[in-house]
Amino acid sequence: MVSQFSEPQSICILRLSAIGDVCHAVATVQAIQKQWPNTKITWVIGRVEKKLVNGLSGVNFVEFEKYTGLAGFVRFRKQIKHLKFDILLNMQGSFRASLISTQINAVEKWGFNRKNTREGQWLFTNRQIPFLKTPHVAEGFLAFAKAIGVGADYQLNWKMPVSPxxxxxxxxxxxxxxxxxxxxxxxxxxxxxxxxxxxxxxxxxxxxxxxxxxxxxxxxxxxxxxxxxxxxxxxxxxxxxxxxxxxxxxxxxxxxxxxxxxxxxxxxxxxxxxxxxxxxxxxxxxxxxxxxxxxxxxxxxxxxxxxxxxxxxxxxxxxxxxxxxxxxxxxxxxxxxxxxxxxxxxxxxxxxxxxxxxx
CATH class of the missing domain: 3.40.50.2000 (Glycogen Phosphorylase B;)
Structure with missing residues (x-):
């Protein structure tokens, strides 16, 4: 399964937490930026985790505060409802993240391969990345970028924003x-x-x-x-x-x-x-x-x-x-x-x- 977009104009990343996983996701975001410098990237992220990556170049962040219940969901819906994306990469397999994904307007909604996830994420996607037998979590995230067109030989690396x-x-x-x-x-x-x-x-x-x-x-x-x-x-x-x-x-x-x-x-x-x-x-x-x-x-x-x-x-x-x-x-x-x-x-x-x- 491949993306219909040879050069997507807009991509939404969905990864809320935790700190370690957000660190892994940064490398995937930067892989996409290297492949398509002009693609607009929006990242749906937790409030605490945003403080770690807030200075990340070329990324617009939309916060979702998972501990605020229905009120947080409503607040997020108001923030996101006017945005449209070519591609959503849902890199969080939880049911909460799947519910959040229903409020994101994207032509392609990518998730993990059914064999690599749980909590029914595949019911909320229309694309799945290939099955990975023994991936590191960071490699599992990078597989999203490779699935939509980032070079297969791309190696993970990071350029983390550290404020002056x-x-x-x-x-x-x-x-x-x-x-x-x-x-x-x-x-x-x-x-x-x-x-x-x-x-x-x-x-x-x-x-x-x-x-x-x-x-x-x-x-x-x-x-x-x-x-x-x-x-x-x-x-x-x-x-x-x-x-x-x-x-x-x-x-x-x-x-x-x-x-x-x-x-x-x-x-x-x-x-x-x-x-x-x-x-x-x-x-x-x-x-x-x-x-x-x-x-x-x-x-x-x-x-x-x-x-x-x-x-x-x-x-x-x-x-x-x-x-x-x-x-x-x-x-x-x-x-x-x-x-x-x-x-x-x-x-x-x-x-x-x-x-x-x-x-």
Whole structure:
């Protein structure tokens, strides 16, 4: 199935959330812009997520606040009803997104292949992208662009907007810190968090290697307490910015960091968009599907072994999105494994820097 438009005049992107998925979607938007610089792009996005990408060049944003219920739906309908598009790319498989898509006036409404989605999205589309057997989420999004005409050999890359204000804040906040790494210790689900004492060990190790340590996170009491406990157990001074950064400031911090250590969480994917290496800590989800896209080779994972133990089947024999279930499983990731990966990342980035200078 191909698009009837050889060069679409207008495209609507529908991807509301979450932060990591919005990061993936940015690369698809920019692939479309590279192919068709004159195509007008509108992105239907969540209010919080818009703050991350608001400076994205050549994109008009329409907010949908998913927590406002019927009132939010009515408000969105008023914003969108006068707009017409050649193509809608619905890159969110939820039933809510499908309902939203009914209010978007588009000739072609593209969705995931029926085998790659759920919640009946195919009932709300008139085009489907090809079936993908083992895609990373970012590749699944790029498949929308390729389905409508972006070159089949296009490779994912990002040019993320970071505001000058955020960069200035970062420079002032970290003045005198020197080279630093970031730890973003808290995931959206507690069972995905690594052990506090092991984060503390990595604080000490990073400092022994000559790096300052910045800890970032949201403003919740849990995240603040976690950062304080990590600092206490490390016995070292850290730069605690938990609850102090907005999304643009977080991007600016990541942009200048040597590396990020994090579980499966939004900042890991934000780091990818500014080309900062990520040591991802994965147990519950498949890192080849949801890991930090450019840095999956730096992931420390026990997903494969635990999936085999729980199901009796390998990754290839399970469904591609199969998850490992249970609490306390992150203890399988050892400090030694993360230290070893830390050394590898620093060695690789040092060698890359030398190669650039020698060239």
């Amino acid at each position: 204000t955020a960069r200035k804040w970062c420079e002032e906040r970290l003045a005198g810190a020197g080279r630093y790494i970031i730890i973003s210790p808290s995931a959206s689900k507690p069972e995905r968090n690594w052990l506090t004492e092991r984060y503390a060990e990595m604080v000490k190790y990073s400092q022994e290697k000559g790096f300052a340590v910045v800890i970032c996170g949201g403003p919740s009491p849990f995240e603040r307490e976690l950062a304080e406990e990590i600092e206490k157990q490390s016995g070292s001074a850290i730069i605690n910015l938990v609850g102090e950064t907005d999304l643009q400031q977080m991007l600016a911090l990541l942009e200048k960091a040597e590396l990020l250590i994090a579980p499966d969480t939004g900042p890991a994917h934000m780091a990818v968009t500014v080309q900062t290496p990520v040591i991802g800590l994965y147990v519950h989800s498949n890192p080849e599907r949801t890991g930090p896209y450019l840095y999956r080779h730096y992931v420390v994972s026990h997903y494969e072994a635990l999936l085999k133990a729980q199901t009796g089947k390998s990754v290839a024999e399970n469904s591609w999105g199969a998850r490992v279930k249970g609490i306390g499983l992150m203890e399988h990731i050892t400090v030694e494994a993360v230290k070893s990966m830390f050394d590898k990342v620093i060695e690789d980035t040092t060698n890359q820097s030398l190669s650039i200078h020698q060239a």
